[in-house]
Amino acid sequence: MGTTMECPDMHVLNAQAELWNLTFSFIKSMALKCAIELGIPNAIHNHGQPMTLHELHAVLSLPMNNKPNLWRLLRLLTHLGFLVVQDTSKSKEAAYDLTPISHLVIKKADSTSSLSFALAMLDFAIMKPSLHLGDWFKQDKLEICKMAHGCTFWELTGKRPELNTLFNDGMKTDSSIISDFIINEHGNVFQGISSLVDVGGGSGTVAMAIAKAFPKIECTVLDLPQVVGHLPTDGLVKFVSGDMFSNIPPADVAFLKWILHDWCDEDCIKILQRCKEAIPSRDAGGKVIIVDIVVGPVGSIHRESQLLFDVLMMTLVNGKERDEEEWWNLFKEAGFTSYKITGTLGIRSIIEVYP
CATH class of the missing domain: 3.40.50.150 (Vaccinia Virus protein VP39)
Known part of the structure; x- marks a missing residue:
């Protein structure tokens, strides 16, 4: 005698999808950090017009085997609104352009770039205390930053001159x-x-x-x-x-x-x-x-x-x-x-x- 499997409730599957979205939201931050470190916004800005995957891959001087992976990164950055695709017709290769968000992290000589602030906030030293939130809630009056680094944030910037410079430049901008x-x-x-x-x-x-x-x-x-x-x-x-x-x-x-x-x-x-x-x-x-x-x-x-x-x-x-x-x-x-x-x-x- 056969058995029938009960279909999972769609509400459960939708909730699972939302849970996974929350679980993997850190990938958004890492994709942003990667885009900045690779110089994608500056490459498009310096090019003066939207760039195709082929053009970006060449300008960024990345290994050939990472060209498909670059496309996957660009796809996510486009979905997140960091980039925009200007042409998706089959007759022409898609070209990626900047958005108001990516314009903010172009490296500029003036003080209108938020590059330093973004890089400071994406530094592991800044993110590390959040990994201790669960343990911190069980403690009494101990600062999370001290739990993670053994010192306050302001003491940490004193020990990390490069982080201090990024943070101060970000505040100035x-x-x-x-x-x-x-x-x-x-x-x-x-x-x-x-x-x-x-x-x-x-x-x-x-x-x-x-x-x-x-x-x-x-x-x-x-x-x-x-x-x-x-x-x-x-x-x-x-x-x-x-x-x-x-x-x-x-x-x-x-x-x-x-x-x-x-x-x-x-x-x-x-x-x-x-x-x-x-x-x-x-x-x-x-x-x-x-x-x-x-x-x-x-x-x-x-x-x-x-x-x-x-x-x-x-x-x-x-x-x-x-x-x-x-x-x-x-x-x-x-x-x-x-x-x-x-x-x-x-x-x-x-x-x-x-x-």
Whole structure:
């Protein structure tokens, strides 16, 4: 007597497919890293027009036996939106072209490339702490980065000069891109102010852009001595060595670009309290301008990227990304009375906070 096998429920098979997609999502990152390391975006950019598989294979000087494998990589990169196929007709070989995403990682002499940031984030040292998440959840108050590397992320960059350079270059590039957008699209947030201090502003990329666009604003950059101690103090902006947890130079506006997400709530409150001490009353023009992620509601366009950044902050620096309610709780605890979100910058927002 024969037996009949029951067909698996399609819901189970679909769920399995989604599970596998999650399981192998790391391949997306590795394909991106490979494309950058091979120089695919630069090859197409330098060619000045879309390139066929044959042309790319020749320019990249890859072994002949890897030509079919290059096609498989290009197929995935096209599916992911990193590249686009311009011609798929049977009479002509498909040609691959850049997209807005791949344009961001072209190696350029100016500061509009996100190449350094991408390579820094794809460095194994950055990814390694995430491999310890399961063990970390069973621990008590031990930072994941310390579990993975035996030191904090900032100590790690001190030990790895090449990683430190990539990371700092990436931050500088991001500052250049986002400052141009803030000034051009949301310059009204700087109206009526005469002085600004860029808290944790590094080499002053954002402050310099603001000072150039608004010459009447006196701009100061506050950062640690090892960051700004060697920088000139008689240029477009003034550099001040110090600790944002102790004291912030007085100004109409305290500006915090992608700073607070590096810190836990308690530390953020301390930083915000120092900012409040540095600025005048609201009637006198005092406020804090924050450029950071405000995690959107379920279904919002950039929510997945924001949540990925949140877990990255958890694994690297014991920081976090916050939704609007969490931000407001920080502001109240630090003694501020109101805020408004004045613009959207990709996955980040501009928040004006008032004493």
